Amino acid sequence: MRDPILALLAKEPAHGYELRQRLMAALGPAGGGLNPGQVYVTLTRLERAGLVVSETVGQASQPDKKVYELTAAGRDRVVTWLADVSWSKVAPVEFHLKLVAAAATRLADPVALVDAQRLELLRQLRQLQEAALAERPDADGTLLIEGAALRLQADIRWLEVCEQRWDGREPT
Amino acid sequence: MTAVVEARGLVRRYQGDGEVVRAVDGVDLAVEPGETVSVMGPSGCGKSTLLHLLGGLERPDAGELRLGGRRVDGLSETQWAVFRRQGVGFVFQAFHLVDELTAVENVELPALLVGSSRHDARRRASGLLDRLGVGARAGHLPDRLSGGERQRVAVARALINEPLVVLADEPTGNLDSRATGDILRLFADLRAAGQTLLIVTHDPRVASMADRLLTMRDGVIDGGTRLDGGAFASPLADLGDLADRGGA
Numbered sequence: 001m002r003d004p005i006l007a008l009l010a011k012e013p014a015h016g017y018e019l020r021q022r023l024m025a026a027l028g029p030a031g032g033g034l035n036p037g038q039v040y041v042t043l044t045r046l047e048r049a050g051l052v053v054s055e056t057v058g059q060a061s062q063p064d065k066k067v068y069e070l071t072a073a074g075r076d077r078v079v080t081w082l083a084d085v086s087w088s089k090v091a092p093v094e095f096h097l098k099l100v101a102a103a104a105t106r107l108a109d110p111v112a113l114v115d116a117q118r119l120e121l122l123r124q125l126r127q128l129q130e131a132a133l134a135e136r137p138d139a140d141g142t143l144l145i146e147g148a149a150l151r152l153q154a155d156i157r158w159l160e161v162c163e164q165r166w167d168g169r170e171p172t
Numbered sequence: 173m174t175a176v177v178e179a180r181g182l183v184r185r186y187q188g189d190g191e192v193v194r195a196v197d198g199v200d201l202a203v204e205p206g207e208t209v210s211v212m213g214p215s216g217c218g219k220s221t222l223l224h225l226l227g228g229l230e231r232p233d234a235g236e237l238r239l240g241g242r243r244v245d246g247l248s249e250t251q252w253a254v255f256r257r258q259g260v261g262f263v264f265q266a267f268h269l270v271d272e273l274t275a276v277e278n279v280e281l282p283a284l285l286v287g288s289s290r291h292d293a294r295r296r297a298s299g300l301l302d303r304l305g306v307g308a309r310a311g312h313l314p315d316r317l318s319g320g321e322r323q324r325v326a327v328a329r330a331l332i333n334e335p336l337v338v339l340a341d342e343p344t345g346n347l348d349s350r351a352t353g354d355i356l357r358l359f360a361d362l363r364a365a366g367q368t369l370l371i372v373t374h375d376p377r378v379a380s381m382a383d384r385l386l387t388m389r390d391g392v393i394d395g396g397t398r399l400d401g402g403a404f405a406s407p408l409a410d411l412g413d414l415a416d417r418g419g420a
Binding site: 029030032033115119121122123124125126127128129131132133145146148149150152153156157160163164 | 356376
């Protein structure tokens with residue numbers, strides 16, 4: 001969360017509400033999962049870390065607002081973040097171990113586990129697709145949905161491979 | 173309400189290498205009016221054969237089949253050919269358009285076969301192509317169209333005689349991601365318009381949009397599960413979750 005917010009500030013100084021709006025626009029439907037206070041908490045942390053500085057601007061009819069600006073260290077950090085190639089992993093290790101355990105113990109049928117898991121993933125895929133259909137096709141947020149949908153499809157394909165492996169196999 | 177498609181104990185056997193293969197091994201199935209049903213299953217599970225049986229492209233060795241309440245498993249080849257023109261619309265993976273005919277001519281062909289006037293057939297075919305977003309391509313031969321456009325023309329052809337049911341066999345199997353998205357949108361529109369639809373597919377994107385998912389294995393089908401219920405986890409909430417994961 002810190003890095004994306006820092007990066008949104010790299011274009012020009014902004015106050016918290018503006019940043020939140022920019023973030024919501026970039027996330028599209030996925031922005032619904034965003035905690036409203038998260039941006040403000042993050043900005044406070046970034047300031048403490050010396051990555052941003054703030055200036056309080058008085059407003060006539062509303063409470064003062066804080067406008068945040070990147071420091072040089074903050075800018076370096078954004079550049080480093082953009083170049084970083086680490087990738088959050090979707091690791092279905094636990095499901096794999098369930099199948100191994102089911103086959104070994106006969107406490108559950110591995111193929112039935114695959115079926116139940118596939119249904120759950122198909123339901124999630126459907127939610128994503130319905131969200132995408134409700135958006136303008138060229139909205140930035142739909143790219144995020146497309147990515148999530150493609151990952152789900154890969155997981156569903158992997159379930160097919162699991163099924164082939166475990167279907168009819170005797171416990172070891 | 174009478175089911176649009178109702179099968180009981182459908183069986184289809186093939187003579188394999190020295191042994192009889194039961195490709196469809198006693199399938200019971202009911203598709204309600206306006207319902208979208210998808211059938212998934214591993215390759216060779218019999219799902220394409222099932223679709224062929226439901227549309228009369230193959231005959232069952234045993235069992236009963238009713239379409240729109242009419243018993244059809246005993247129809248002759250000729251009777252099926254007549255019934256199919258108005259009762260069933262097919263959509264195939266490889267589109268199966270007539271290469272020598274333009275898009276609009278492909279679409280109006282089934283209407284002409286059931287005796288519509290040229291004028292009426294052309295009017296309805298053009299209207300459908302417009303509705304499916306390929307009206308501007310009406311005068312093109314299939315080889316001038318993209319895969320997605322060809323499939324939309326094929327869907328228009330399947331719809332022209334207002335069939336009881338549209339049977340689709342891997343409709344997105346030859347399409348890229350974007351064209352698949354167009355077909356998904358199209359099926360969602362058909363569903364909203366009350367068209368009954370049965371789709372055999374490997375594609376999770378297509379399968380997930382159905383009202384009900386049937387799983388087929390070794391020629392046998394399960395009772396089906398509704399897909400419009402809530403998922404345990406909301407994938408959208410996960411997406412927006414940018415909470416810091418280590419590092420600062």
